[in-house]
Amino acid sequence: MRSRATVHAWLLLTPALVLLAAFTHWPAVATIWHSLFTTPRGNRPARFIGLENYADLLDDPIFWQSLWNNAIYAAATIPLSIVIALAMALWVNARIPGRTALRMAYFTPTVLPMIAVANLWLFFYTPDYGLLDQVLRGLFGFGATNWIGTPETALGAMIVVAVWKEAGFFMIFYLAALQAIPPSLHEAAIVEGASRARIFWRVTLPLLGPTTLFILVNAVINAFRLIDHVVVMTRGGPDNATSLLLFYIYQAGFRFWDTALASTLTVVLLLILAALAAIQFLVLEKRVHYR
Amino acid sequence: MSARKSVLLWLPRAAALLLFAWFIFGPLSNLLIWSVAERWFFPNRLPSQWGFRWWEYVFRPQGQAMQSLWLSIWIAVLTTVVCLVLSIPAGLALARGRLPWRTLLLLLFLLPQAFPNLPIYISIAQIFYTLNLNGTVLGVVLVHASHGLVYSVWITTAAFAAVDPELENAARNIGATPTRTFLNISLPLAAPGIMASAIFVFLESLDEFTGSYFVGAPEVRTLPLLLYTAAAGGSIQVASISALILLVPSIAFMFVVERFLKADVLAKVGR
Numbered sequence: 001m002r003s004r005a006t007v008h009a010w011l012l013l014t015p016a017l018v019l020l021a022a023f024t025h026w027p028a029v030a031t032i033w034h035s036l037f038t039t040p041r042g043n044r045p046a047r048f049i050g051l052e053n054y055a056d057l058l059d060d061p062i063f064w065q066s067l068w069n070n071a072i073y074a075a076a077t078i079p080l081s082i083v084i085a086l087a088m089a090l091w092v093n094a095r096i097p098g099r100t101a102l103r104m105a106y107f108t109p110t111v112l113p114m115i116a117v118a119n120l121w122l123f124f125y126t127p128d129y130g131l132l133d134q135v136l137r138g139l140f141g142f143g144a145t146n147w148i149g150t151p152e153t154a155l156g157a158m159i160v161v162a163v164w165k166e167a168g169f170f171m172i173f174y175l176a177a178l179q180a181i182p183p184s185l186h187e188a189a190i191v192e193g194a195s196r197a198r199i200f201w202r203v204t205l206p207l208l209g210p211t212t213l214f215i216l217v218n219a220v221i222n223a224f225r226l227i228d229h230v231v232v233m234t235r236g237g238p239d240n241a242t243s244l245l246l247f248y249i250y251q252a253g254f255r256f257w258d259t260a261l262a263s264t265l266t267v268v269l270l271l272i273l274a275a276l277a278a279i280q281f282l283v284l285e286k287r288v289h290y291r
Numbered sequence: 292m293s294a295r296k297s298v299l300l301w302l303p304r305a306a307a308l309l310l311f312a313w314f315i316f317g318p319l320s321n322l323l324i325w326s327v328a329e330r331w332f333f334p335n336r337l338p339s340q341w342g343f344r345w346w347e348y349v350f351r352p353q354g355q356a357m358q359s360l361w362l363s364i365w366i367a368v369l370t371t372v373v374c375l376v377l378s379i380p381a382g383l384a385l386a387r388g389r390l391p392w393r394t395l396l397l398l399l400f401l402l403p404q405a406f407p408n409l410p411i412y413i414s415i416a417q418i419f420y421t422l423n424l425n426g427t428v429l430g431v432v433l434v435h436a437s438h439g440l441v442y443s444v445w446i447t448t449a450a451f452a453a454v455d456p457e458l459e460n461a462a463r464n465i466g467a468t469p470t471r472t473f474l475n476i477s478l479p480l481a482a483p484g485i486m487a488s489a490i491f492v493f494l495e496s497l498d499e500f501t502g503s504y505f506v507g508a509p510e511v512r513t514l515p516l517l518l519y520t521a522a523a524g525g526s527i528q529v530a531s532i533s534a535l536i537l538l539v540p541s542i543a544f545m546f547v548v549e550r551f552l553k554a555d556v557l558a559k560v561g562r
Contacts, residue, residue, distance in 0.1 A: 009388025012380035013396070016444060019377060023437035024403040027414030088311075104546075105315055111541035113498030115515045116534035119522050123325055123531070124318040131321040135313075164314070221405055228500055232522065246407050253413045254505070266410040273405055 032270075035263035046260075053264040063265070065240050066248040069155055073244060074223035076159045077166070081219055082212070084163065085170035092171075093178045103175070110168040118232035121161045122148075125233075148234050151241040158242050161229050166222060170215045177211040178204070213280070220276050224269060245269050325531040345528035349536075355517060356533055363514040364540075366428060367496040370435040374443040374492045377436075379485065382447030383477070387456075400444045408438070412505040419506055426510035434502040439492035446491065450484020451477060497540060 035053055037046040057063050092103045109117065124130050125147040136142040147157045181204065189199045227246045230236060236243035236251060243251075245265065253262035327341050349356040384390065385397060403411075415434060416425060424430035454477050462472040478485075500515040508516055514537055522530040 005389050006391070009384040009390045012384035012388065013390070016377040016381035016440060017396075017399070019373075019433075019437055020400065020403065020440055023415055023433060024406070024411060025399070027411045027418070028403075028406050030414050031410045105312070108319075108542065109315060111494065113500070113515060113534075113537050113541065115498070115500045115518055116537050119518065119530050119534050120318045120322040122522070123321045123527070131317050131324075135317070164318070225407055227409075232519065246409060249407065250409050253410065259413070262410060262413060266407060269407055277405070 031263045031266050033263075034259055035267045037260060039258050039260040053260050054268075057261075057264055057268065062240055062243065062248060066243045066245050069240075069242065070224065070244045072155060073159060073162075074220070076156075077162045077223050078216070078219045080159070081163045081166040081170060082215055084167040085215065086174055086208075088167065088171045089174035089178055093175060106171055107168045109164050110166070110172075112165070114165065114226070114228040115232060117161065117165050118229040121157075121164075121229070122233050125157060148242075149238055151238050154234055154238060154241045158230060158234070161233075162222070162226060165226075165229075166219065170219070173211050173215055174208065177208050181207050217277070217280060220280070221273065224273060245272075322531050322534055325527055326535055328528065345532060349529060349532045355512070356514070356529070356536070359512050359514045359517040359533075360536060362428075362511065363497055366431055366435065366511075366513060367493045369428070369432045370439055370496040371489050371493045373432060373436040374439045375485070375489055378440060378443035378447045378488065379478075381444050382451050382481075382485075383473070385444070385448040386451035386454075387477075397445075397448070400441060403438070404441050408501060412502050415502075416505045425506060426508075428511055431503050431507040431511050431513070434506050435496040435499055436492075438499065438502065439495050442491045442495065443488040446488035447481070447485050450481040450488070453484065454480040494541060498537065 034046075036050060037048055038044075038053075040046040088106050092106065112120075124132050127133055127146045127149075130147075132147065133142070133145060136145075145153070148154050185203055185207075186199060189203050194202070224244075224246060227244055227250065230242055230244060230247045231250065234242045236247050246269065249262050249265045249269070252258045252265060326345065327343060348354065381400075385393060390396060412434070419425045419430050424433070458476055458480070459472050462476050463469070467475070498515060499513075500519065503511065503513050503516055504519070507513065514533055518530055518533040518537070521533060
């Protein structure tokens, strides 16, 4: 009986698994395999060269620049989007007038297509015409600033777009978790005479632990995965100031048709993600309280 | 509490609210202005000529934008159907079936989420080239579906897991067949979660850019692709209007998601 149920389960599962394996798992494995070969060109087929692609990567200045940019980008977007999401969730969870409308407003950026987001921020950042420059000039008398065309501000501009897009999505999960906390815990804390700050740090925040871990994993992945806005807004420029790792892969694969470089970069990116995932699960999992 | 103290308490909050509102809606309003700007030259702060000329241009029957919109919706519908047909059985099996290595299987379904999409599209484009699937609707649907499956399998699994097994057992005890139990008990109870996953998949497909670009372009021109070419070609008005059209289904579905995606399903994601 038991084995028959297992067979049924497998039959139900197989179609989905086949599609996923054919169009996701297999191409992923192929990418890793390609990183050990040269790029095939016209009359020259791919040749096995072992780890030579990786050795070349160490001497590639654009690779190091992309890695550094990505590190800054991750270090800024991850904490910013999580803190803003939590603040917004706490805010719209409170009993304030018009909270449904507020909740919707915060969620809007999340449902917008990334390509539309990139375009509307492109207009927003336009020197002189853009609303940002107009408001800054009106309020503080700033001159025209080419936010995405200046190496010093371009990466920051990309970070703001990413936070704008992500925070609402994370807020939804915090909101669901906040509503799942039994009110009796808060009441008990109030009866004990705990201050609001103390209730937040000692009751609410620990109970949000599993949600925070889930959001953190997503935020880390997104920091290395979301590049549509870079493709549309800056194309990695100016002077590679906004070239993130994945954007460099895009450039190598589709601009230069260098599959060897693209595959090698992909494996490096995967290793980074795997290392981060390992740290998250080994270090943080132990500190998170599940109920 | 004195009046002055309450002002001191509320002023920073109101300022923060205003800042948030501007941060969220500032970029959106800029898009709206551009869509009705017929002429806008420096150093004018606002367009010198307003009008709906570009809206007429986009919506004229022979226009590319309407074609692209219908094509995008058609692809999104097909993708949603493919994903649901595959993920309802898979979700049921993962939530209820006695599968060895269940966690490992769930992980297999989550893995693509962590793997960067771009290199996968490069490989898929190469595979599709040999299968003659590049530039076809089927090719784009397959790419969107394999991407959407990650969401739909996880959410449907959570939805079926949230159904109380006691209800299914009760139905079986009074003589219902497994199929009848599934159709009359499990499926209706899991429907809100399944609906939510369908909406996610539909929206992901509608908005998907990178995969369509590598597998579909230039033959299959979805709305995001049109938006990209319009913006790259300097046609700001067409780009803003296409972006606004893309917002409509997203915002409409947002209200539906609010209704369907309940806290108890969300809380079960990933368990």
